[in-house]
Amino acid sequence: MTQVIEQATSTAPQSTFTALRCKECGEEYSLGANHVCEDVCFGPLEVVYDYDEIRRRVSRDAIASGPNSIWRYKDFLPVNTDTPIDVGTGMTPLVPANRLARHLGLKRLYIKNDAVNMPTLSFKDRVVSVALTRARELGFSTVSCASTGNLANSTAAIAAHAGLDCCVFIPADLEAGKILGTLIYGPILMAVEGNYDQVNRLCSEVANTHGWGFVNINLRPYYSEGSKTLGFEVAEQLGWQLPDHIVAPLASGSLFGKIYKGFQEFTKVGLVADKAVRFSGAQAEGCSPIAQAFQESRDFISPVKPNTIAKSIAIGNPADGVYALDIARKTQGTIEAVTDAEIVEGMKLLAETEGIFTETAGGTTIAVLKKLVEAGKVDPDETTVAYITGNGLKTQEAVAGYIGEPLTIEAKLDSFERALDRARTLDRLEWQQILV
Amino acid sequence: MTQVIEQATSTAPQSTFTALRCKECGEEYSLGANHVCEDVCFGPLEVVYDYDEIRRRVSRDAIASGPNSIWRYKDFLPVNTDTPIDVGTGMTPLVPANRLARHLGLKRLYIKNDAVNMPTLSFKDRVVSVALTRARELGFSTVSCASTGNLANSTAAIAAHAGLDCCVFIPADLEAGKILGTLIYGPILMAVEGNYDQVNRLCSEVANTHGWGFVNINLRPYYSEGSKTLGFEVAEQLGWQLPDHIVAPLASGSLFGKIYKGFQEFTKVGLVADKAVRFSGAQAEGCSPIAQAFQESRDFISPVKPNTIAKSIAIGNPADGVYALDIARKTQGTIEAVTDAEIVEGMKLLAETEGIFTETAGGTTIAVLKKLVEAGKVDPDETTVAYITGNGLKTQEAVAGYIGEPLTIEAKLDSFERALDRARTLDRLEWQQILV
Numbered sequence: 104m105t106q107v108i109e110q111a112t113s114t115a116p117q118s119t120f121t122a123l124r125c126k127e128c129g130e131e132y133s134l135g136a137n138h139v140c141e142d143v144c145f146g147p148l149e150v151v152y153d154y155d156e157i158r159r160r161v162s163r164d165a166i167a168s169g170p171n172s173i174w175r176y177k178d179f180l181p182v183n184t185d186t187p188i189d190v191g192t193g194m195t196p197l198v199p200a201n202r203l204a205r206h207l208g209l210k211r212l213y214i215k216n217d218a219v220n221m222p223t224l225s226f227k228d229r230v231v232s233v234a235l236t237r238a239r240e241l242g243f244s245t246v247s248c249a250s251t252g253n254l255a256n257s258t259a260a261i262a263a264h265a266g267l268d269c270c271v272f273i274p275a276d277l278e279a280g281k282i283l284g285t286l287i288y289g290p291i292l293m294a295v296e297g298n299y300d301q302v303n304r305l306c307s308e309v310a311n312t313h314g315w316g317f318v319n320i321n322l323r324p325y326y327s328e329g330s331k332t333l334g335f336e337v338a339e340q341l342g343w344q345l346p347d348h349i350v351a352p353l354a355s356g357s358l359f360g361k362i363y364k365g366f367q368e369f370t371k372v373g374l375v376a377d378k379a380v381r382f383s384g385a386q387a388e389g390c391s392p393i394a395q396a397f398q399e400s401r402d403f404i405s406p407v408k409p410n411t412i413a414k415s416i417a418i419g420n421p422a423d424g425v426y427a428l429d430i431a432r433k434t435q436g437t438i439e440a441v442t443d444a445e446i447v448e449g450m451k452l453l454a455e456t457e458g459i460f461t462e463t464a465g466g467t468t469i470a471v472l473k474k475l476v477e478a479g480k481v482d483p484d485e486t487t488v489a490y491i492t493g494n495g496l497k498t499q500e501a502v503a504g505y506i507g508e509p510l511t512i513e514a515k516l517d518s519f520e521r522a523l524d525r526a527r528t529l530d531r532l533e534w535q536q537i538l539v
Numbered sequence: 540m541t542q543v544i545e546q547a548t549s550t551a552p553q554s555t556f557t558a559l560r561c562k563e564c565g566e567e568y569s570l571g572a573n574h575v576c577e578d579v580c581f582g583p584l585e586v587v588y589d590y591d592e593i594r595r596r597v598s599r600d601a602i603a604s605g606p607n608s609i610w611r612y613k614d615f616l617p618v619n620t621d622t623p624i625d626v627g628t629g630m631t632p633l634v635p636a637n638r639l640a641r642h643l644g645l646k647r648l649y650i651k652n653d654a655v656n657m658p659t660l661s662f663k664d665r666v667v668s669v670a671l672t673r674a675r676e677l678g679f680s681t682v683s684c685a686s687t688g689n690l691a692n693s694t695a696a697i698a699a700h701a702g703l704d705c706c707v708f709i710p711a712d713l714e715a716g717k718i719l720g721t722l723i724y725g726p727i728l729m730a731v732e733g734n735y736d737q738v739n740r741l742c743s744e745v746a747n748t749h750g751w752g753f754v755n756i757n758l759r760p761y762y763s764e765g766s767k768t769l770g771f772e773v774a775e776q777l778g779w780q781l782p783d784h785i786v787a788p789l790a791s792g793s794l795f796g797k798i799y800k801g802f803q804e805f806t807k808v809g810l811v812a813d814k815a816v817r818f819s820g821a822q823a824e825g826c827s828p829i830a831q832a833f834q835e836s837r838d839f840i841s842p843v844k845p846n847t848i849a850k851s852i853a854i855g856n857p858a859d860g861v862y863a864l865d866i867a868r869k870t871q872g873t874i875e876a877v878t879d880a881e882i883v884e885g886m887k888l889l890a891e892t893e894g895i896f897t898e899t900a901g902g903t904t905i906a907v908l909k910k911l912v913e914a915g916k917v918d919p920d921e922t923t924v925a926y927i928t929g930n931g932l933k934t935q936e937a938v939a940g941y942i943g944e945p946l947t948i949e950a951k952l953d954s955f956e957r958a959l960d961r962a963r964t965l966d967r968l969e970w971q972q973i974l975v
Contacts, residue, residue, distance in 0.1 A: 171607060171630070190894065191632035194607070196657060198626065202702055219657040221632060222894055224932070264894035266638055275947055280716075283935050286942045289891040291962055293955060294945035301950040308952045455725040458626065458658055458700035496660070496932040499719050506722045509730035511711055514737040516744050519729060526727055 119157050120181045123148040123324050126426075134181075136241055136321040147422070148324045150181045158372040163343055166374075173229055173332040179368055180233055180332075181325045187236040188265050191221040192228040193332050197340035197488070202456040203469075207476045211486045213346070214453070215337055217493065218461045223260045223284065224494035225253035225415075225462075226358065230329035231261050234318035237325040243316035244268055249306035250319075251299050251354070251415045252281030253493050258318055259288035270315065272302050277414060280497040298409055300420045330358045334365020337488055338375050345370075345378040347485035350472050352464045352492055353384040353393050353438065354416035356423030362490070363430050382430050383480075384438040385471035387411035387463075391440035393424045397431060398438075404428075412443045412501045413463040415493055437480055441470040447505050449473065450495060460495035468492075555593050556617045559584040559760050562862075570617075572677055572757040583858070584760045586617045594808040599779055602810075609665055609768040615804055616669055616768075617761045623672040624701050627657040628664040629768050633776035633924070638892040639905075643912045647922045649782070650889070651773055653929065654897045659696045659720065660930035661689035661851075661898075662794065666765035667697050670754035673761040679752035680704055685742035686755075687735050687790070687851045688717030689929050694754055695724035706751065708738050713850060716933040734845055736856045766794045770801020773924055774811050781806075781814040783921035786908050788900045788928055789820040789829050789874065790852035792859030798926070799866050818866050819916075820874040821907035823847035823899075827876035829860045833867060834874075840864075848879045848937045849899040851929055873916055877906040883941050885909065886931060896931035904928075 123132040127146030140146045160178045169175030173193030180187075196216045204212035217226040231254070238246050245268040248258045255271040262269035269290035273282070274297060285292050295302045303320075310317045318326045338345055345366050351359055363382060369375045386394040389411025392404045404424040409417035421427070431438050441449070446463050449470030453459050461469075472489050475481050495502070510526060512518040559568040563582030576582045596614050605611030609629030616623075632652045640648035653662040667690070674682050681704040684694045691707040698705035705726035709718070710733060721728055731738045739756075746753045754762045774781055781802050787795055799818060805811045822830040825847025828840045840860040845853035857863070867874050877885070882899055885906030889895050897905075908925050911917050931938070946962060948954040 190634065191652070191655070196627035202700070216627070216658075219627070219655065219660070221652075221655040223896070224655070224660075224930075260890070260894035260896070262894070263891055264638070273945070275945070280932055280935065282945060283939060283942070284896060284932060286945070287887065287890040287896050287931060287938060288894055289887070289942075291959075292943075292945040293958060294947045295950050296947065297950035305950050305952065305955060309955060312952070451723065451725070454696070454723040455699055458696035458698070458724060460659070460696070460720060460723050494660075494932070495723060496716055496720060496930070499716065502723060503719060506719070506725075507728075509709070509711070509718060509722070509728040511730045511732065514731050514733035514741050516741065516748070519741060519745060522729060523727075 118183055119160070119178050120150050120152050122151040124151045136316060138321050138323045150324050150328055152179070154371055161372060161374065163374060166339065173232060173329065176332055176335045179335065181328050182233065182236045183240060184236060188232055188239070188261060190228070190232065190261060190264055192232045193220070194336060195220050197337060198457065198459070200457050203453065206452070206456055207473060209476065209481060209483050209487060211484070213486070213488045214457060214459060215333065215488055215490045216459055217333070218459055218465060218491050218495070222264070223253070223256040224497070225257065226330065226333060226492040227253045227257040228261070229332050230326045231257040231318060233329035234322045234326035235261050235265055235267060238267070238316040238318070238322055239265065241316065245270065245315045246318060247271060247306070247309070247315045248318045249299070249303040251417060252277045252497065253415050254319065255285040255292070256281060256497070259285045259290040262290065263288040272306050274299055274302055278498050278500055280499060284497060299418050300406070327357045327361055330361035331365035331368065333358070333490060334362040335369060338366065338369050341486070343375050345375055345380050346488045348381040348383065348436070348481065348487045349490065350383045350385060350468055350475070350487065351490040352416050352468050353386050353421070353427055354418045355421045356393060356427035358492070359384055359427045359430060360423055380434060382434045382436040383471070383475060384427055384431055384436070385468045386438065386440045387413035387416060387446060387467050388440045388442050389413070390417040390419055392419060393421060393427055394438045394440040396424070396428055402428065412498075413446055413467050414498070415462060415464045416467065437475065439471045439474050441467060441474060445470040447502055450502055451506065453491070454495070459491060461491045462493040462495050462498040463501045464493050465491040465495070466501070554619055555596070555614050556586050556588050558587040560587045572752060574757050574759045586760050586764055588615070590807055597808060597810065599810060602775065609668060609765065612768055612771045615771065617764050618669065618672045619676060620672060624668055624675070624697060626664070626668065626697060626700055628668045629656070630772060631656050633773060634893060634895070636893050639889065642888070642892055643909060645912065645917060645919050645923060647920070649922070649924045650893060650895060651769065651924055651926045652895055653769070654895055654901060654927050654931065658700070659689070659692040660933070661693065662766065662769060662928040663689040663693040664697070665768050666762045667693040667754055669765035670758045670762035671697050671701055671703060674703070674752035674754070674758055675701065677752065681706065681751045682754060683707060683742070683745070683751045684754045685735070685739040687853060688713045688933065689851050690755065691721040691728070692717060692933070695721045695726040698726065699724040708742050710735055710738055714934045714936055716935060720933060735854050736842070763793045763797055766797035767801035767804065769794070769926060770798040771805060774802065774805050777922070779811050781811055781816050782924045784817040784819065784872070784917065784923045785926065786819045786821060786904055786911070786923065787926040788852050788904050789822050789857070789863055790854045791857045792829060792863035794928070795820055795863045796859055796866060816870060818870045818872040819907070819911060820863055820867055820872070821904045822874065822876040823849035823852065823882060823903050824876040824878050825849070826853040826855055828855060829857060829863055830874045830876040832860070832864055838864065849882055849903050850934070851898060852900045852903065873911065875907045875910055877903060877910060881906040883938055886938055887942060889927070890931070895927060897927045898929040898931050898934040899937050900929050901927040901931070902937070
């Protein structure tokens with residue numbers, strides 16, 4: 104305990120975060136690169152905040168006049184510096200999805216669109232901006248991660264911007280766009296023959312032998328807090344109120360829990376009125392350990408071997424799975440899984456109705472939303488927010504072959520007219536509409 | 540003239556735009572889907588504004604408290620509606636590029652990063668948001684375009700969001716990401732066997748025979764105004780002042796002229812102080828008709844047949860080429876061209892120093908910036924803004940093979956350590972830094 108107090112005093116009197124604490128047994132630790140309750144129970148560590156201090160500092164007006172990025176919520180994030188790494192991350196659009204809502208029979212549906220998050224087009228830019236800012240404060244010069252792709256893109260890009268050395272680890276079978284979208288920034292890229300869970304175990308070993316800052320291992324308590332901003336932004340963008348129901352993808356389960364925590368914190372400090380928000384989670388059938396536990400009313404997760412096109416959420420042994428289960432249950436939400444074919448249909452549906460091209464994880468979320476609506480598990484009148492977490496340009500393989508081909512024509516009017524006639528005979532609803 | 544006045548009166552008393560006018564002879568036309576001075580000289584038409592009315596309406600505070608999108612500048616844009624199509628387009632980051640600046644020997648360099656513009660990751664979302672809003676006002680139900688790729692993505696996506704039918708035309712040899720990134724939204728996609736200039740000619744014919752709104756043909760006077768927001772945003776983001784020097788890619792030349800017009804309009808209505816800004820343009824050697832005319836001191840453009848990896852700016856017969864020439868000359872700017880190899884190096888340089896993954900057009904801009912610095916044509920102390928107009932995930936072919944490969948390893952610590960040792964022997968500056 105003495106160590107904790109010293110640390111809190113030495114880092115800054117103006118700090119709003121004071122310690123790390125075990126989520127299971129409550130043991131406190133100093134604010135270093137720790138993530139596991141090593142002294143007692145091996146539970147995960149979380150950042151402890153001084154909410155009285157936060158309440159004194161924040162107001163709706165102060166936040167609204169802050170930077171147009173996640174750093175408008177700096178008082179809720181575990182960094183001390185006044186100059187965090189800010190590459191425009193966050194404040195992505197909350198899109199009123201009227202055409203998709205009509206298609207599904209809903210009235211108030213929003214898409215939180217992190218497919219256009221900056222700089223690397225996924226929600227991971229949020230957690231990495233926080234983790235690398237904290238890594239710099241803790242003195243790391245090399246940063247690293249175990250990734251299913253988006254995290255590798257984000258860590259490599261933001262490390263390049265910040266001038267940090269970078270080595271990232273991915274499963275070797277990732278989509279081309281995610282590999283190239285990492286290499287371009289010039290990190291060391293290790294492609295591990297195995298699935299994400301094997302990559303993750305290897306990285307835990309490397310974290311112990313090299314003095315690197317692994318954003319989602321030894322920096323995980325700081326890193327994961329970045330996802331709270333997905334809760335904060337939705338509340339602010341809805342005019343400082345909470346939605347009735349959210350649907351989000353489940354990989355490790357961390358994102359889900361942090362959106363929940365974001366809503367709770369805003370309520371606790373008086374920025375929004377208290378409200379019961381239902382939390383529903385989306386998984387791919389090919390990797391659905393949390394959905395299976397939910398359906399079978401288990402309170403433990405049985406790990407699975409992933410086999411799905413939704414690689415970015417293919418975590419067979421999810422670290423925060425039990426916490427996600429708990430949140431879904433206590434909020435009267437649900438957790439569902441969909442097939443790869445349904446995922447592709449979800450990607451197409453979102454693109455054709457809203458002009459948003461998401462990756463497979465987003466297709467999973469939309470397909471689960473559709474399934475919940477069809478099962479009567481979404482009230483048409485409730486305000487529902489679906490979280491879209493990544494961009495479709497990174498998982499082009501998933502839809503190639505399922506969205507038709509261009510009509511190739513000569514640069515002549517009669518060739519075009521013949522093609523238009525041909526298009527009439529094709530089985531695409533849109534084409535027929537345009538040509539009638 | 541009578542027709543013009545009637546039109547202006549009928550559309551709205553609150554309009555800040557009053558007519559279309561020929562850029563060459565000054566003849567005025569009504570505010571319909573017209574783009575060519577058909578009655579007199581076949582020059583291009585431009586929107587005419589009532590700047591006294593704009594001056595009465597706008598202020599720095601009013602703009603700053605407007606939407607976080609191009610629509611904060613609505614008084615400068617040719618639409619009447621109070622509910623334009625707003626999918627979060629614009630207000631992309633102006634990134635202080637400190638690491639790239641140090642690398643080049645500059646002191647105040649900024650990247651205007653439209654690689655993360657919403658929704659489809661290029662500056663085209665700006666012009667399409669304006670064009671489709673206007674198309675809806677003019678009663679079009681089907682929209683179309685001739686595109687080198689980014690415009691097709693944007694038109695298809697925003698049309699889907701707005702519920703407009705859509706048919707787009709591209710050269711058949713485009714990058715896979717641009718084709719798939721169009722098809723996903725469900726338009727009719729015509730792949731024309733020929734280059735962009737042939738596509739464009741075909742579309743001019745189609746525009747005459749079908750009642751469609753072609754954003755960059757019959758709607759071009761409205762469409763092109765959207766690019767002014769790239770000037771407005773930079774001025775606002777620099778704290779309501781103009782930069783000393785801008786570098787932007789040249790395709791048709793329209794973007795260049797509209798950034799210039801944006802700066803002029805802000806000066807005219809008193810939002811920024813008057814200042815001489817130098818305008819420099821970037822082309823690929825494989826399609827550099829404007830750069831060639833500049834170097835040879837010609838005041839006319841000789842069309843060329845494009846042959847470059849920078850397909851998005853490969854316009855051999857640029858519609859606004861002579862205007863771009865004129866602007867570069869009268870502002871003491873310059874126009875340069877770079878090779879395809881230099882373009883790839885430009886993409887890598889921007890990614891490795893700033894964490895920004897741009898497409899080939901952006902690589903062209905960075906490579907030209909580097910060339911200008913090396914030639915002593917950029918003052919290290921001047922505030923320079925380089926415009927990055929599109930995202931690298933759409934032109935992956937350009938860099939595949941030039942950025943190395945992942946190191947494939949087994950999921951074992953000793954395999955990782957051997958790979959780290961192997962990495963030491965590789966010829967990548969970054970890897971050696973990390974491993975020393």
